[in-house]
Amino acid sequence: MVSAMNKIPAMAAAAWALAGVGLAQAQAVRSLEAGAAPAPATLDDFKGLVGNWEGPFAVAAFSPARNGQIVGHLFISNGPTPRMQEIWIVRPEGASVLTRQKHFTPDLKDREGQDQWTERRVVAIDPGHIYLENVTWVITPDSLTFMTRPAGQAGDAPAPPAATASADELPAGPASLNLTMKRVK
Numbered sequence: 001m002v003s004a005m006n007k008i009p010a011m012a013a014a015a016w017a018l019a020g021v022g023l024a025q026a027q028a029v030r031s032l033e034a035g036a037a038p039a040p041a042t043l044d045d046f047k048g049l050v051g052n053w054e055g056p057f058a059v060a061a062f063s064p065a066r067n068g069q070i071v072g073h074l075f076i077s078n079g080p081t082p083r084m085q086e087i088w089i090v091r092p093e094g095a096s097v098l099t100r101q102k103h104f105t106p107d108l109k110d111r112e113g114q115d116q117w118t119e120r121r122v123v124a125i126d127p128g129h130i131y132l133e134n135v136t137w138v139i140t141p142d143s144l145t146f147m148t149r150p151a152g153q154a155g156d157a158p159a160p161p162a163a164t165a166s167a168d169e170l171p172a173g174p175a176s177l178n179l180t181m182k183r184v185k
Contacts (some may be wrong), residue, residue: 006160029149029176030123030131038096038121045125046090046097048139055181058146068092074146076179082106089117096122099132142183149176 030162032038050063050074057079062072072088079159085108089100101118112118120132130137 011087019168029134029136029147031133032121035141037130038093038098039095039124040095041122041125043068043090044068045122046130048128049090049130049137049163052184053144053181054184055179058179058181060144060146062088062090062180076177098122143180144183145178145180147176147178 043065046062047065049070050064051062053060058074058076060072060074062070064070068091070088070090070092072086073080074086074088076084076086083106085104087102087104091098091100099120101120103118105111120135123131123133125131128139130139134149136145136147138147
C-alpha cells in the first residue's frame with residue numbers, strides 16, 4: 001500500500017506538468033567542474049532544437065544537421081526593443097558536442113571580440129533537456145525554454161516572465177534568463 005507521504009511528490013510533479021512547468025525548470029542551470037570532461041552527446045541529442053520558435057521576448061530558429069553541424073539563431077528583446085542576437089554553432093567534438101555561441105548587441109557589435117566565441121560544453125543530456133555550461137534547453141514537442149545564468153553565478157535561472165511582462169521587468173545586460181517559446185508550424 002502506498003502511503004500519503006509517498007503520493008505527495010507524484011502529485012506535485014503532476015501539478016507542475018499540468019501547469020506547463022517541467023521538472024528541469026525546478027533544477028539549477030548547471031556547470032562542469034574545472035577539468036571535468038563533457039558528458040557524452042551526439043548531434044542527434046540536439047535534434048529537438050530544430051525548427052522555428054517564437055515567444056513574447058524571444059524568437060529562435062535551428063537548422064537540421066548538415067555537414068556535421070546544427071546552426072541556430074536566437075533573438076532576445078526587451079519587449080519593443082532588441083536586446084541581443086545570438087548565433088549558435090553545434091558540432092561534435094570527440095565523444096561529445098561543443099556549442100559555440102556569438103552574441104551581438106542591438107547595434108550589431110559582437111560581445112566576444114572579432115575571432116572569439118563563447119564555448120559551452122555538454123554537462124548532461126536527458127529526455128527533453130540539454131544541459132550546457134550555464135545554459136539549459138527544456139524541449140517539448142510544442143515549446144522550447146531557454147534558461148541561462150552568467151558564468152560563476154550559482155543557482156537556478158529565474159522564473160519565466162509573464163507573457164504580459166513589460167520590458168522593464170527583464171534584467172538589463174548579461175543576466176540570468178528564463179524564456180519560453182512555442183513551436184511555429
